[in-house]
Amino acid sequence: MSVTNPLTKNIEDGRDPLSFKEYQAAGGYQSLDKAMKMSPRDVMGQVKDAGLGGRGGAGFNTGLKWSFSPEPDGGPRYLVVNADEMEPGTFKDRLLMEKDPHLLIEGMITSSYALSATTAYIFLRGEYTLAEERLLKAIDEAYTAGMLGQNIQGTDFSLDLYLHTSAGRYICGEETALINALEGKRANPRFKPPFPQVSGLWGRPTLVNNVETICNIPGILTHGVEWFKNLGLGDECGTRISGVSGRVKNPGCWEMPVGTTFRTLLEDYAGGMQDGYELKAFLPGGGSTDFLLPEHLDLPMIPGDVAKAGSRLGTSLIMVLDDKTCPVGCVRNLIKFFAHESCGWCTPCRDGLPWVEHILNKMEEGTGEMKDIEILQEMCGYMGPGNTFCALAPGAAEPLQSSLKYFMDEYEEHVKHGCKYKSH
Amino acid sequence: MTDLIASTALKARQLTEEEIHDIEHEKTHYPYAQAVGLEALKIVQKYQGWVSDESLLAVSEYLDIPPDELEGVATFFNMIFRQPVGKNVILLCDSVACWMLGCDDLQAHITKTLGINYGETTDDDMFTLIPVPCLGDCDRAPSMMVGRELYRNLTTEKIDQIIAEYKSKA
Numbered sequence: 001m002s003v004t005n006p007l008t009k010n011i012e013d014g015r016d017p018l019s020f021k022e023y024q025a026a027g028g029y030q031s032l033d034k035a036m037k038m039s040p041r042d043v044m045g046q047v048k049d050a051g052l053g054g055r056g057g058a059g060f061n062t063g064l065k066w067s068f069s070p071e072p073d074g075g076p077r078y079l080v081v082n083a084d085e086m087e088p089g090t091f092k093d094r095l096l097m098e099k100d101p102h103l104l105i106e107g108m109i110t111s112s113y114a115l116s117a118t119t120a121y122i123f124l125r126g127e128y129t130l131a132e133e134r135l136l137k138a139i140d141e142a143y144t145a146g147m148l149g150q151n152i153q154g155t156d157f158s159l160d161l162y163l164h165t166s167a168g169r170y171i172c173g174e175e176t177a178l179i180n181a182l183e184g185k186r187a188n189p190r191f192k193p194p195f196p197q198v199s200g201l202w203g204r205p206t207l208v209n210n211v212e213t214i215c216n217i218p219g220i221l222t223h224g225v226e227w228f229k230n231l232g233l234g235d236e237c238g239t240r241i242s243g244v245s246g247r248v249k250n251p252g253c254w255e256m257p258v259g260t261t262f263r264t265l266l267e268d269y270a271g272g273m274q275d276g277y278e279l280k281a282f283l284p285g286g287g288s289t290d291f292l293l294p295e296h297l298d299l300p301m302i303p304g305d306v307a308k309a310g311s312r313l314g315t316s317l318i319m320v321l322d323d324k325t326c327p328v329g330c331v332r333n334l335i336k337f338f339a340h341e342s343c344g345w346c347t348p349c350r351d352g353l354p355w356v357e358h359i360l361n362k363m364e365e366g367t368g369e370m371k372d373i374e375i376l377q378e379m380c381g382y383m384g385p386g387n388t389f390c391a392l393a394p395g396a397a398e399p400l401q402s403s404l405k406y407f408m409d410e411y412e413e414h415v416k417h418g419c420k421y422k423s424h
Numbered sequence: 425m426t427d428l429i430a431s432t433a434l435k436a437r438q439l440t441e442e443e444i445h446d447i448e449h450e451k452t453h454y455p456y457a458q459a460v461g462l463e464a465l466k467i468v469q470k471y472q473g474w475v476s477d478e479s480l481l482a483v484s485e486y487l488d489i490p491p492d493e494l495e496g497v498a499t500f501f502n503m504i505f506r507q508p509v510g511k512n513v514i515l516l517c518d519s520v521a522c523w524m525l526g527c528d529d530l531q532a533h534i535t536k537t538l539g540i541n542y543g544e545t546t547d548d549d550m551f552t553l554i555p556v557p558c559l560g561d562c563d564r565a566p567s568m569m570v571g572r573e574l575y576r577n578l579t580t581e582k583i584d585q586i587i588a589e590y591k592s593k594a
Binding site: 076085086087088089090091094121127128129130162164165166167168169170182183186202243244245246247251252317321322329330333334337340343 | 573
């Protein structure tokens with residue numbers, strides 16, 4: 001029987017993660033053997049052919065991203081797993097690392113072979129203390145078993161893998177900021193080009209990939225490209241973790257075929273809205289995505305389809321806004337987050353976000369003016385793509401601009417009569 | 425700039441044996457000692473509770489990182505405390521899912537119970553209350569951490585129990 005849930009097949013509620021031996025007995029650590037029968041470039045080709053898109057939010061083809069790395073020159077090369085999960089409303093990498101740490105480690109070893117990486121780092125957000133403990137244990141087990149270190153499994157391939165725990169800063173999710181942080185520097189983003197594939201950590205070729213992305217690699221190599229392609233619905237490839245938070249009956253995250261609709265996720269997996277609450281809108285993939293409306297629920301969770309509807313799939317963990325929660329207050333909360341997490345490097349972000357937060361505070365306190373709404377609309381442009389050094393401010397503008405599009409009447413109501421919502 | 429720092433800060437203190445041991449362990453993970461700056465600050469904080477000027481200067485000297493650069497790192501990260509904090513740091517998530525599910529009410533409850541607002545420490549140095557950006561626990565919101573422990577699906581009653589537990593441990 002072929003596996004249909006490769007990311008969560010070892011995960012059971014209330015059970016500790018599998019040890020190295022248990023994980024291996026369950027079919028784990030086979031992908032490296034398969035990979036080592038091929039050249040690194042051929043492994044890269046397989047990942048590209050599988051159609052695996054990055055699961056961190058941008059959705060770029062992983063194999064293609066890998067293929068931009070130059071040929072090895074004998075010097076150090078790095079793989080860095082971005083485990084700095086801080087996008088508001090996102091909690092999928094926490095599940096993968098807490099519940100099946102060996103899947104990530106196997107993925108990192110096989111990916112490192114494909115990339116000819118000599119050292120791999122996990123960049124973990126500091127608040128994920130349980131993931132830290134479990135990853136450290138799993139890394140130790142993998143070293144003891146000879147899956148890490150010098151001459152892995154008696155071959156010429158060697159790899160060291162280390163865990164770096166950060167100390168809480170959203171901008172570290174931006175790959176060049178992450179690289180600066182890993183070098184011990186203040187985590188401002190770097191100018192691109194050069195891209196990290198060519199000049200990343202300490203100026204050496206570096207690939208930065210999301211946790212879930214790397215967790216897909218063992219399955220692709222173990223079971224093959226065709227198997228992976230058949231996991232998705234229609235023309236889509238693979239599975240991904242999607243989830244729901246907010247006032248639904250059964251919040252959580254689950255592995256499902258790529259191409260599943262928002263409605264299936266919300267109604268079948270999450271059990272629909274809590275009694276007494278109606279769905280007003282939802283953020284499809286984290287705090288930095290544009291709101292969508294109930295009329296968009298039948299869209300498949302595919303980056304292209306979501307983009308056509310005017311938003312981004314992002315991390316594919318949706319947050320529902322119910323009819324009893326103030327949409328202006330919701331946007332204010334998101335903007336407060338982004339204003340706090342701005343690295344301060346460029347003006348639209350550093351100065352624009354606190355200004356927007358100030359205006360939204362006024363709206364909530366009942367002292368907003370009609371001209372403030374115009375300023376908010378202008379700010380969406382100033383903070384938009386092309387005006388900033390990285391994607392933080394354009395991301396922050398997304399819930400703002402879409403709330404102005406869909407809930408203008410609510411903003412005007414706030415100016416005229418203040419906030420009518422009882423809570424918050 | 426060096427003069428300014430020397431005139432406002434005290435001298436570097438001596439790092440303890442444990443601190444040096446832990447920092448040396450982290451150094452084996454990186455090709456350059458400077459990369460360990462943040463880890464060293466976290467190690468110092470683990471043992472001392474916070475990062476004083478004397479600690480910052482000690483790490484700066486030990487790893488040969490200019491103090492202003494290290495201060496740039498220390499002040500950048502949410503979880504490095506450059507002021508003294510209480511024995512137990514309460515990190516209350518105030519991001520969107522927790523906000524929708526009532527974290528403001530929880531904050532008001534903690535403030536009433538312990539008499540501390542965000543950024544403040546109780547008189548007996550037992551608790552400090554700090555807001556934390558999205559803890560990535562949105563399906564169990566509202567959530568908070570006390571030190572390294574995560575608490576989820578919070579209510580005011582649960583918070584009373586948690587606070588009582590920490591008080592009884594003291």
